[in-house]
Amino acid sequence: xxxxxxxxxxFDPAVPTRIVFGNGKVDSLKDEVxxxxxxxxxxxxxKTAAEETDSVRSVNxxxxxxxxxxYSNLTQRAPLSTAIEAANLAVANGVDTLVGVGGSxxxxxxxMIAVLMAEGITTESELRQLGEDHDMMxxxxxxxxxxxxxxxxxxxxxxxxxxxxGGNVLDDxxxxxxxxxxxxxxxxxxxxxxxxxxxxxxxxxxxxxVKCLDHCIERLYTTGNQPAIDAPILAAAEMIFTHLPRSxxxxxxxxxxxxxxxxxxxxxxxxxxxxxxxxxxxxxIIGVHYSVGHGYTSCVTQPYVMEFNRSVSAxxxxxxxxxxxxxxxxxxxxxxxxAAARAVDDFVIGMGMPHRIRELEVPEEDLPRIAxxxxxxxxxxxxxxxxxxxxxxxxxxxxxx
Numbered sequence: 018x019x020x021x022x023x024x025x026x027x028f029d030p031a032v033p034t035r036i037v038f039g040n041g042k043v044d045s046l047k048d049e050v051x052x053x054x055x056x057x058x059x060x061x062x063x064k065t066a067a068e069e070t071d072s073v074r075s076v077n078x079x080x081x082x083x084x085x086x087x088y089s090n091l092t093q094r095a096p097l098s099t100a101i102e103a104a105n106l107a108v109a110n111g112v113d114t115l116v117g118v119g120g121s122x123x124x125x126x127x128x129m130i131a132v133l134m135a136e137g138i139t140t141e142s143e144l145r146q147l148g149e150d151h152d153m154m155x156x157x158x159x160x161x162x163x164x165x166x167x168x169x170x171x172x173x174x175x176x177x178x179x180x181x182x183g184g185n186v187l188d189d190x191x192x193x194x195x196x197x198x199x200x201x202x203x204x205x206x207x208x209x210x211x212x213x214x215x216x217x218x219x220x221x222x223x224x225x226x227v228k229c230l231d232h233c234i235e236r237l238y239t240t241g242n243q244p245a246i247d248a249p250i251l252a253a254a255e256m257i258f259t260h261l262p263r264s265x266x267x268x269x270x271x272x273x274x275x276x277x278x279x280x281x282x283x284x285x286x287x288x289x290x291x292x293x294x295x296x297x298x299x300x301x302i303i304g305v306h307y308s309v310g311h312g313y314t315s316c317v318t319q320p321y322v323m324e325f326n327r328s329v330s331a332x333x334x335x336x337x338x339x340x341x342x343x344x345x346x347x348x349x350x351x352x353x354x355x356a357a358a359r360a361v362d363d364f365v366i367g368m369g370m371p372h373r374i375r376e377l378e379v380p381e382e383d384l385p386r387i388a389x390x391x392x393x394x395x396x397x398x399x400x401x402x403x404x405x406x407x408x409x410x411x412x413x414x415x416x417x418x
Contacts, residue, residue: 028243028290032181032200038209038279040271043170046079046116049206055114055166059107060087061127062118070216072172073118085110091119093308094187095126097195098141104133107165114166118213120225121177121311124169128184128202129195135162145188148195153188155197169204172217174225174261174277175311176232178207179285187305194305209282211274219265223368224312226261226277230254230361231296231315232284234323234337238330239294239399246287247336253283254340258360262368295404295413296322298396302387309377316370317377320362321417325409327354329401334358374418384414 037049050058060077067073067089077084088103107115107130115131117123136157138144147155169178181203185196214222233254236246257280264273299322300314323334334354338345341360345353365372375381388410391397397404404410 024244026241026243028245028287031288032203034204034207036207036209036282038275038282040211040275042208043076043079043210043213046076046168046208047081047083049208050080050083050114050116050166050168053114053166053205055083057085057110057112058083058114058116058168059085059103059110059112060116060118061091061103061123061130062087062089063091063093063122064089066119066172070172072170072213072216075213076116076118076170080116083114085112091123091126093122093310094194094305095122095129096189097144097186100126100130100133100186101139101141101144104130105139108134112165114168116168116170117178118170118172120171120173120221121175124171124178124180124204125184126186127167127169129186129197131164131167131202132157132159132184132197132199135159135164144195145190148188153193153195155195157197157199159199159201164201166206167204168206168208170208170210170213171278171281172214173221173312174229174281176229176281176285178204179282179288181289192306207282209275209278211271211278214274214278215266217266219267221310221312222264222266223261224310224316224370226257226264226312227319227365227370228312228315229277229281229284230257230364231319232293233257234319234361235294235296236284236287236291237337238326238333238401239292240401241290241292241399242333243287243290246291249283249286251336251340253280254337255342256280256283258341258364292399293396294322294400295325295391295396295410298391298394298400298404299387299410299413301394301396302390303374303377303379306387306390307377307379313371313377316365316372317374317417318413320358320365320372321413323354323358323361324416325413326401327351327358330354374414381418384411384418388414
């Protein structure tokens with residue numbers, strides 16, 4: 018009879034995403050798309066990236082004759098109507114490749130747009146009805162159906178391009194997301210090029226850097242954590258602590274920005290073998306219901322969630338203290354974990370980011386409703402302390418407010 022051990026589990030191999038990284042690498046985009054078999058590409062972005070930076074224009078120029086044009090109406094969380102419009106435009110122009118330039122909104126929406134194209138969904142009412150019929154989670158049968166090639170060129174550190182198996186858009190009429198899940202939904206190519214991030218405003222760049230750190234922290238101690246994940250996420254956290262403060266737009270330090278992009282990649286290594294916890298769960302609700310970027314929600318939740326989870330994850334949190342550059346010799350795990358949470362909060366404040374929910378203009382009287390909604394998010398199941406009551410969420414919300 019073999020002796021049982023707590024170290025056990027499974028690890029599923031990652032999908033075959035090709036990742037190209039280095040400043041100026043976008044110059045090879047056309048060759049990379051053709052290497053994947055792409056013949057006609059539609060560039061997807063938001064208005065800010067298209068109108069206030071050079072990134073979208075540069076990508077479109079590099080694609081040259083492969084480009085069918087630019088669709089730049091994908092505003093924050095991609096309202097359902099814009100996804101339909103983009104999909105119809107892609108189909109009408111014979112597009113076989115979607116090139117997303119931006120943050121998580123773009124990569125998440127691109128996967129839904131790919132499904133709309135494959136399934137022949139052409140109207141808002143059709144997509145909205147499908148969402149209602151399937152409890153806002155679509156699980157299409159894509160067997161034998163052609164999906165467009167997916168290319169992601171991030172301009173933030175939110176790392177949504179590394180998500181695997183799903184996408185989403187916002188039903189802005191109903192105030193919730195419609196999600197889609199399928200194992201074939203992932204980026205075929207991701208290009209990490211800091212040149213593409215020039216012009217990303219500091220509030221967005223820095224706050225999504227904290228979101229990257231949030232990925233590292235939650236994947237360090239949520240249920241289903243894998244030994245193979247610890248090393249890259251701890252290294253990613255150290256890179257963010259070190260290089261994010263040096264990567265402000267005014268510093269013109271492309272090397273620091275590239276290292277942050279690589280940190281965002283490393284924070285997601287091991288996908289899909291990990292889960293997020295209570296910080297992400299709260300962020301999802303506040304983000305959608307108050308139109309707050311997920312970077313900002315990570316800034317105001319994570320230190321308090323770390324405190325809430327300390328009793329069952331002190332050892333893992335103490336590992337993060339080392340990534341923050343703290344000398345924890347002689348400290349207990351609990352003391353080192355407390356120091357790590359302070360370091361995260363100090364890091365957020367030091368970059369001028371919000372660190373209280375009230376700074377996001379969320380009314381205090383809304384906290385009980387937020388707590389109830391958080392219970393519907395999957396992150397509650399994966400938190401190291403299972404979240405089963407609104408009062409548990411309120412404990413964090415009160416401290417974070």
